[in-house]
Amino acid sequence: MQETISMTQDRINKEDISDKLLEKWRDWRWQLKNSITTVDTVEKILDITFSEKKKQAIQNTIEKFPLSVTPYYLSLIDTEDPESDPVFKQCFPDVRELSLSNCDMSDPLHEDGDSPVEGITHRYPDRILFHISNVCAMYCRHCTRKRKVGDQDSIPSKDQILKGIEYVKNTPQVRDVLLSGGDPLMLSDDYLDWILERLSEIPHVEIIRIGSRMPVVLPYRITDGLIEVLSKYDNIWLNTHFNHPREMTGSSKKALKKLNNAGIPLGNQSVLLRDVNDCPRIMKRLVHKLTANKVRPYYLYQCDLSEGLEHFRTNVGKGIEIMENLRGHTSGFAVPTYVIDAPGGGGKIPVMPNYLISWSTNKVVLRNYEGVITTYKMPDDYNHYECDLECDDCNLQLNTENQESDYKTIGISKLLSDYEDEITLTPENLDRDARNREDVS
Numbered sequence: 001m002q003e004t005i006s007m008t009q010d011r012i013n014k015e016d017i018s019d020k021l022l023e024k025w026r027d028w029r030w031q032l033k034n035s036i037t038t039v040d041t042v043e044k045i046l047d048i049t050f051s052e053k054k055k056q057a058i059q060n061t062i063e064k065f066p067l068s069v070t071p072y073y074l075s076l077i078d079t080e081d082p083e084s085d086p087v088f089k090q091c092f093p094d095v096r097e098l099s100l101s102n103c104d105m106s107d108p109l110h111e112d113g114d115s116p117v118e119g120i121t122h123r124y125p126d127r128i129l130f131h132i133s134n135v136c137a138m139y140c141r142h143c144t145r146k147r148k149v150g151d152q153d154s155i156p157s158k159d160q161i162l163k164g165i166e167y168v169k170n171t172p173q174v175r176d177v178l179l180s181g182g183d184p185l186m187l188s189d190d191y192l193d194w195i196l197e198r199l200s201e202i203p204h205v206e207i208i209r210i211g212s213r214m215p216v217v218l219p220y221r222i223t224d225g226l227i228e229v230l231s232k233y234d235n236i237w238l239n240t241h242f243n244h245p246r247e248m249t250g251s252s253k254k255a256l257k258k259l260n261n262a263g264i265p266l267g268n269q270s271v272l273l274r275d276v277n278d279c280p281r282i283m284k285r286l287v288h289k290l291t292a293n294k295v296r297p298y299y300l301y302q303c304d305l306s307e308g309l310e311h312f313r314t315n316v317g318k319g320i321e322i323m324e325n326l327r328g329h330t331s332g333f334a335v336p337t338y339v340i341d342a343p344g345g346g347g348k349i350p351v352m353p354n355y356l357i358s359w360s361t362n363k364v365v366l367r368n369y370e371g372v373i374t375t376y377k378m379p380d381d382y383n384h385y386e387c388d389l390e391c392d393d394c395n396l397q398l399n400t401e402n403q404e405s406d407y408k409t410i411g412i413s414k415l416l417s418d419y420e421d422e423i424t425l426t427p428e429n430l431d432r433d434a435r436n437r438e439d440v441s
Helices: 002-012 019-025 028-033 039-046 052-064 086-091 158-169 189-200 224-230 250-261 280-292 316-324 411-416 431-440
Strands: 120-124 127-131 176-180 207-211 236-240 266-272 296-302 337-342 347-350 356-359 363-367 373-377
Touching (some): 039 052, 120 158, 158 189, 266 280, 266 316, 296 316
Parallel strands (some): 236 266
Antiparallel strands (some): 356 363
């Protein structure tokens, strides 16, 4: 541990370390083996001292939500003011994690409830979330799955993984599989290869996505061996999780370049975090750094209602303000979609500024990012023919391969469909329904 402290301090102080030690530092397994898990070690590395009272409060937090941070990620902290540092706030326990609000939930996204098979969350019609790992290189303090991550007793077994693969095989509507956890890249190259091979053999699986924070917290995990495994499959996508520009280091850039050179499309999912990145200038700098490294900003998440995250959450208005400062102010492909992952399993709901001011039967009134108000006129001769799903008689050239014969609509799209009879979506257990039943009786 003393070696870990010394090497991490050297990295923090930007001092040169020997080539031999540098080689060890860049070994991802060494990083994991020497992960920092105690307050004492953090104090020594950052050269700070907590009061006994605060130290005990932090220890109480760790007992419920463990501490584990790689030496690499800890070395990014600004030691001049560590407790205000955005890296520090994401990796070091905060006593406020124990202050649960009345809206906090252990499983706010209803992932366990939408699980037809252990390890699988199937919420959207054509895609699933496949939990293949419950451990991470670092325990992020804002994690939505704090109930699971780090729980050694709930690490998916090989039999469980096989049951998940069998579910995918027996569910032909699934065309997109998202591998998540924990972090899938915590698995060995061989084990990950075994999973990818079996999923790729399923004819209806078109896309396999991997969600990983390794390029951020442990970029040395992106080894030549891992690239060799991922390169074997033509349908791999990878989403990572940068929250702040400071996380885009030289080591991270090298990891991203390896993935890019292997032809793997990259996206990024950020979480809006109070006192970390809830600033239009910070978020703009982040998306610029991402796109400069060929990473497409994908989602900006409103912080979930998981236990112990109240101090991280912002008002939704702050997220909309950030989006207002991105759309039109930078490249369109650099603008993520701001979403709230709805509690109870409602899925990702986009939230954005309102650019449509009004409309009539023949035109819409719009405003742009500058506040310019303009109109768009509808065509005079748009002859819309109602769709009855009789595709053979349609003048549009559908003719796609593997056309779905049992095409169905749900939700709002069902109300918009000409070939559906429904005109209303009605929630269950309405008060008026109960009153009507009482009147009948």
